[in-house]
Amino acid sequence: MSGLLALLLALLLGIGLALWGLHSTGRNGRGRRLAERFAAHSLPHARVRMASRVAQRAPRAAWLRMPEPLERRLSQIFGWDAERLDQYPLSPPLLVLLASLPAMMLGLQAIRMLGGVGWLLTAAAWVLLARWGFGMVHRRRADALYRQLPDALGMVVRAVRAGIPVVEALRTIGKELPDPTGAEFRRLSDQLAIGIPMEEALRRLARRSGLPEYRFFAVALSLQNSAGGNLTETLDNLADVVRKRVATRQRGHALAxxxxxxxxxxxxxxxxxxxxxxxxxxxxxxxxxxxxxxxxxxxxxxxxxxxxxxxxxxxxxxxxx
Known part of the structure; x- marks a missing residue:
């Protein structure tokens, strides 16, 4: 009975953690706060309006927002990426809660059979299931980014050859290509629009993608932006290499x-x-x-x-x- 009570308390704690995460990582809330910051920088009277809204929301935000050290520690344990919350179908704390359900179903039997060791097995199964789920999302996203990279590079090459600025070419990629590549380049364009240097914005893009080809793309654009050079030939060669590797991987999947x-x-x-x-x-x-x-x-x-x-x-x- 005590084991069931402890599991019930853990379930209630997980539900509270998920609701906490849903409030703190909601997309609409982040977009509204970002829009208010932009308005405050551009319109003097908007600063007063934003200050009043922040003051009204402050008592709620104090308990709805997850502390950053806690969020960072939980993301390290369960394996989600705090910088790429938009890639998950649900809030990461809610996904962690869902992973706890099969772990507790197995844990009840393990606790009944093994006693105290079953608690350790339940916790390990919870962490492993959550990390497996987040890892599957990360791999699918990385594969989609890798498959769409040649199209993005081709659009940059064609735009530069036509005399279109690189910044406008990056904005076009965000509009034309599907997600996740389109979402990443829209985020890149937004960062450039608010004044973040291109080198820093490209570095963030490469870090979010986690792919060496994106790092090479960021280095090539940064060098061309600072020192000039033949950008089209470099990106054209990179796109050709990536296309060949994608084709090779697809043949390998067919053979496997x-x-x-x-x-x-x-x-x-x-x-x-x-x-x-x-x-x-x-x-x-x-x-x-x-x-x-x-x-x-x-x-x-x-x-x-x-x-x-x-x-x-x-x-x-x-x-x-």
Whole structure:
């Protein structure tokens, strides 16, 4: 009973943390505050209006906003990126809460079987599930950025050859290309519009992307902006290299499709076998749930299956990287 009560308290704490994060990281709130800052810098009478709004919102913001040290520590533990909150479908604290639900379902059984060690396994499963979910979002975003980079470079090259300024070419990329590349270049254009130097804005873009090709793109544009040079040839060569690497990766994915199918089939065979035994003779399967020794066998089987599937996926992903 005490274990269930502690899990319930942890669930309530997670819900409070998620609501806290939803209020502090809402897109509409950030956009409204940013617009008010712009208005305060451009219109004198807007400073008074913004000051009154901030004063009205101050009592609420004191408890709705997550402290920065706490947010930084939680992001390091659970694996979300505090600088790229717009890439997640939900607020990161809410995603952490969702990851806690399957972890607690497994934790109830682990605590009943192993006692105090089950608490450690529950916490570890919670962190691993959250980091796996955020890592999957990061990988998908990085793959999309990588696939769309040649189109972005081609637009810059064509714009520069036509005599259009580089800043206007970057703004065009933000308007024409889909997300996430379009969103990143819109953010870059907004930073340039409020006076951030191009070198710093490009450095932030490269850091957010996490791709070496974006770092090379940032260095090339920074050098051209400060010292001049043949930017079109450099970016054209980079776009050609990235296109070839994307094509090679796609061929690799096609060749690895058989290995992925084998991994999925091998992972599904035990599940189908257990279902067949449950239909033929339920006693053979129910002993895994009713007997403590059967619980240990079931936990070991699930862990081995998950470890094998994760190992195969890791090998396939690294062979294609």
């Amino acid at each position: 499709s058989q290995a992925r199918a084998s991994a999925y089939v091998l992972s599904a065979v035990p599940v189908f076998a257990a279902g067949a035994l449950l239909v033929i003779n339920p006693r053979y399967i129910l002993v895994l749930f009713n007997d403590p020794r059967g619980n240990m066998v079931l936990a070991f089987a699930i862990g081995s299956l998950a470890l094998g599937l994760g190992t195969m996926k890791t090998i396939i992903r690294r062979s294609l990287s």
